[in-house]
Amino acid sequence: MGFERRRRAGSILNLTPLIDIVFLLLVFFMLTSHFIEDEAIDIDLPAAKSGNEATGKEFVEVIVNPDGELLIDGRTIDLEHLEQTLRGALHAPETRFVRLRGDHEVRLGLAVSVIDAARSAGAEALDILTRQP
Numbered sequence: 115m116g117f118e119r120r121r122r123a124g125s126i127l128n129l130t131p132l133i134d135i136v137f138l139l140l141v142f143f144m145l146t147s148h149f150i151e152d153e154a155i156d157i158d159l160p161a162a163k164s165g166n167e168a169t170g171k172e173f174v175e176v177i178v179n180p181d182g183e184l185l186i187d188g189r190t191i192d193l194e195h196l197e198q199t200l201r202g203a204l205h206a207p208e209t210r211f212v213r214l215r216g217d218h219e220v221r222l223g224l225a226v227s228v229i230d231a232a233r234s235a236g237a238e239a240l241d242i243l244t245r246q247p
Contacts, residue, residue, distance in 0.1 A: 160218035162244035173241070174203040176228055178216035184228070193227055200235035210238040 176196075177185040184191045191199050203209065212232040216225055225242075232240050 160216075160244050161247040172208045173211040173213045174200060174209060174237075175213045175215055176200070176232070178214070178220045178224060178228065180217040180219050182220065182224055193224075193231075196228065197231040197234050200232055200237065204236055211241065212237040212239075213241045213243060215243045 174186065179185065184193060184196055186196075186199055186203065200212065204212075212235075214225065214228055214232075216228075229240055
């Protein structure tokens with residue numbers, strides 16, 4: 115008896131539609147992703163010739179806008195509650211520094227109050243952000 119051997123049909127997988135879908139997903143995510151932008155608050159940093167590049171992400175940023183409002187994480191904070199808010203923010207793991215981003219028109223007294231509140235809250239260091247002239 116001669117059994118006929120079945121020939122196995124070779125299945126070829128067409129990858130063209132898969133590549134098209136991956137390419138479309140790549141384009142979609144590139145167009146819809148948000149790039150890191152600086153704060154939306156219009157702040158004109160003071161100019162300084164001396165200074166170092168800001169590095170690290172273990173900090174709490176205090177923003178002082180031209181009107182004298184204090185902001186931490188996008189929330190407006192009263193000067194009376196600043197120390198308490200900083201104390202809570204500095205309690206987070208690996209957060210030991212305070213970064214002050216203030217407009218060049220801000221009163222010196224307000225900046226000193228922020229520095230004092232940061233020291234009282236337990237900050238190890240305080241950076242004041244400036245721009246190159």
